[in-house]
Amino acid sequence: xxxxxxxxxxxxxxxxxxxxxxxxxxxxxxxxxxxxxxxxxxxxxxxxxxxxxxxxxxxxxxxxxxxxxxxxxxxxxxxxxxxxxxxxxxxxxxxxxxxxxxxxxxxxxxxxxxxxxxxxxxxxxxxxxxxxxxxxxxxxxxxxxxxxxxxxxxxxxxxxxxxxxxxxxxxxxxxxxxxxxxxxxxxxxxxxxxxxxxxxxxxxxxxxxxxxxxxxxxxxxxxxxxxxxxxxxxxxxxxxxxxxxxxxxxxxxxxxxxxxxxxxxxxxxxxxxxxxxxxxxxxxxxxxxxxxxxxxxxxxxxxxxxxxxxxxxxxxxxxxxxxxxxxxxxxxxxxxxxxxxxxxxxxxxxxxxxxxxxxxxxxxxxxxxxxxxxxxxxxxxxxxxxxxxxxxxxxxxxxxxxxxxxxxxx
Numbered sequence: 269x270x271x272x273x274x275x276x277x278x279x280x281x282x283x284x285x286x287x288x289x290x291x292x293x294x295x296x297x298x299x300x301x302x303x304x305x306x307x308x309x310x311x312x313x314x315x316x317x318x319x320x321x322x323x324x325x326x327x328x329x330x331x332x333x334x335x336x337x338x339x340x341x342x343x344x345x346x347x348x349x350x351x352x353x354x355x356x357x358x359x360x361x362x363x364x365x366x367x368x369x370x371x372x373x374x375x376x377x378x379x380x381x382x383x384x385x386x387x388x389x390x391x392x393x394x395x396x397x398x399x400x401x402x403x404x405x406x407x408x409x410x411x412x413x414x415x416x417x418x419x420x421x422x423x424x425x426x427x428x429x430x431x432x433x434x435x436x437x438x439x440x441x442x443x444x445x446x447x448x449x450x451x452x453x454x455x456x457x458x459x460x461x462x463x464x465x466x467x468x469x470x471x472x473x474x475x476x477x478x479x480x481x482x483x484x485x486x487x488x489x490x491x492x493x494x495x496x497x498x499x500x501x502x503x504x505x506x507x508x509x510x511x512x513x514x515x516x517x518x519x520x521x522x523x524x525x526x527x528x529x530x531x532x533x534x535x536x537x538x539x540x541x542x543x544x545x546x547x548x549x550x551x552x553x554x555x556x557x558x559x560x561x562x563x564x565x566x567x568x569x570x571x572x573x574x575x576x577x578x579x580x581x582x583x584x585x586x587x588x589x590x591x592x593x594x595x596x597x598x599x600x601x602x603x604x605x606x607x608x609x610x611x612x613x614x615x616x617x618x619x620x621x622x623x624x625x626x627x628x629x630x631x632x633x634x635x636x637x638x639x640x641x642x643x644x645x646x647x648x649x650x651x652x653x654x655x656x657x658x659x660x661x662x663x664x665x666x667x668x669x670x671x672x673x674x675x676x677x678x
Contacts, residue, residue, distance in 0.1 A: 274636070274655070278557040282564035289565070301563050309559035313552040318544055326540035328386035331515060332371070333536025334522040334529050342367065351476040354468060355415075355458070356408045358398065365394030369412055376420055386540070388416055389645050396646040404650040405643060407465045410657065413642055414461050417633040417658045418665070420454040424630045430609065431626060436617035442626040445672045449631035451481070452672075453665035460664075461657055550644030554636055558599045571595060586678075587670050589615065590624040594666045597628060598635040598659060605629065624673040632665035 286302055289295040336342075342362060352359070352366050359365055368391035376384045395409050396402065405413075424446040431439035455477070467473070522529040561567065574595075575588045590611060597604040608625045615621040635658035643651055 275553065275557050278561040281566050282560040285564040285566055285569070298564070302560055305559045305563040306556055309556045310552055313555040314548060318548050318551055322540060322544045326537040329390060329540045330533035330535075330537035331518050332368070332387065332390055333539075334527060334532045335371075335518045336364065336367075336536075337527045337532050338518070338522040338525040340367070340518065340521055350472050354470070354473040354476075355411055355462070357467065358406060358408045359395070360398075363394065363398070365391050365398075365408075368394050372416065373420070376416070384416075385641075388412075388642060392642045392646055396648075399646075401650075402646075403648060405648050405652050405654055409643075409648070410652060410654045411461050411465065413638060413654055414457045414657045414661055415454065416642075417635045417638055418450065418454040418457040418661050420450045424626075427626050427630045430605070431612070431617045431622075434609065434612035434617040434622075436612075436622075438618050441618075441676075442623055442630070445623075445627050445669075445676050446630035448672050449627055449665060449669045452668040453631055453661055455481075456664040456668075457657075457661040460660060464653070464657070546645050546647075550640040551637075554640040558636065562596075562599070567592070567595065584674075586620060587624055587673065589621045590628060593625045594628040594632075594662075594669070597632055598662045599637075604634075620673070620677050623677050624669065627669040627673055628666065631669040632662045635659060635662055 282302060286298045289298045342364070346362055348366060348370050349361055352369065353361055356366075356369075368387055372384050372387035372391050391412060392409060395406065395412065399406050399409070424443060427442060427446065428439050431442070458477070462469070519529055522532065571588075571592055574591060575585070578588060579585050592607045593604050593611070596607055608629045611625045612622055617623075617626070635655070639651060639654060639658065643649075643654070
C-alpha cells in the first residue's frame with residue numbers, strides 16, 4: 269500500500285510541476301524532458317542495473333550453494349545465533365537464513381555492495397519460507413531490510429576510490445567519519461525497529477551490541493594510527509583480499525567436504541537468472557518514477573524549501589550544498605553518486621562540502637531501491653512499516669553525518 273501511494277505520488281507531483289512550468293513559465297521542453305527520461309530510465313533499469321546484476325547474482329549464488337552444501341552456512345548460523353535469534357525471534361534457531369544474513373552483513377561491512385546483494389536476496393528468500401502470508405512482510409524481513417539500508421561498513425572502499433579519481437589529496441580522510449556515521453545509523457535502526465517490535469533486551473543482546481561497538485572502536489583506533497596513504501592501501505588490500513580469501517575458502521571447504529563444487533556452483537548459479545527476472549518489473553517501475561520525479565524539478569524545490577527553513581533558524585548552513593546527495597540517496601544510488609561527483613567537480617573533493625557529500629554517500633543506502641529489489645524478489649506487496657522505518661534510518665544517518673562532518677572537518 270505504501271509503495272503504491274509513493275509510486276503514484278511521484279508521477280502525479282511530476283505532472284503537476286510540469287504542467288505549471290508549461291502554462292505559467294512557458295517551458296515548452298519540460299514534457300519532452302520527462303518523456304525522454306521515462307524511456308531512458310526504463311532502458312537503464314534493465315541495461316545498467318538488472319543485467320550487470322545478473323553476472324554478480326549468478327556467481328555469488330553459485331558460491332553460496334557450495335557453502336550451503338558444505339555446511340558453512342549452518343555453522344555461521346550457529347555462531348551468530350545468540351545475537352541474531354534476539355534480533356529475529358520469529359526465525360527458528362540455526363535456520364539457513366541466519367547464515368545468509370551474516371554473509372550479507374559481512375559483505376556490507378567490507379563495502380562490497382555487489383557481493384552483498386546476492387547474499388541479501390538469498391536471505392530474503394530464506395526468510396520468505398517462514399512467512400505465513402506470502403504477500404505481507406514479516407517482522408524479521410523488515411528488521412533485516414532496515415539493517416541493510418543502514419549501510420554499516422568498516423571499509424568505504426568505493427567512496428575512497430571515487431575521491432582518488434576526482435584528484436583528492438586526502439582521499440582517506442572520510443574513512444573514520446563514514447564508519448562512525450554508519451555505526452550510528454545501524455545502532456539507531458536496531459533500537460528503533462527493536463522497540464517497535466518489542467524485542468527482549470536481555471544481557472546477551474546488549475552484550476553483543478556493546479561488543480560490536482567495542483570491535484568497531486578498536487578497528488577505528490588502529491586505522492587512525494595509519495598515515496592517509498596507508499589507510500588507502502589497507503582499505504584496498506583488506507577489502508578485496510578478504511573477498512578473494514572467502515571465495516577460495518568456500519571452494520576448498522566444499523572440496524574438503526567432498527562436495528562436487530562445480531556441479532553445486534552451477535545449480536546455485538541457475539537461481540541468479542530466476543531472481544533477476546523476478547525483480548526487473550519492480551526495478552523498472554521504481555527507477556522510472558524516481559527519474560520523472562527528479563527531472564520535473566521536484567527535488568530542487570524540496571531542497572530549496574529545506575534550505576529556507578534551515579537558514580531561518582540561524583544555524584551554520586554550509587552543509588546545505590551537500591544535501592542533494594543525502595536527499596537523493598534513498599531514491600537512487602546512481603543519482604546520489606552523480607550529485608557527489610558533481611560536487612567534487614564544482615567544490616572540490618577535499619572541500620568541506622565535498623567531504624560531507626562523501627559521508628552522506630556512505631552513511632545510508634538506497635531505501636526505495638532496496639525495498640523494490642528485496643521485497644519484489646519474493647513477491648511481497650504489503651510492506652507494512654518497512655518504508656517509514658527505512659526512511660527514518662536514512663534521516664538519522666543524515667543528522668549523524670552532518671554532526672560528524674562538523675566535528676572532523678570544521
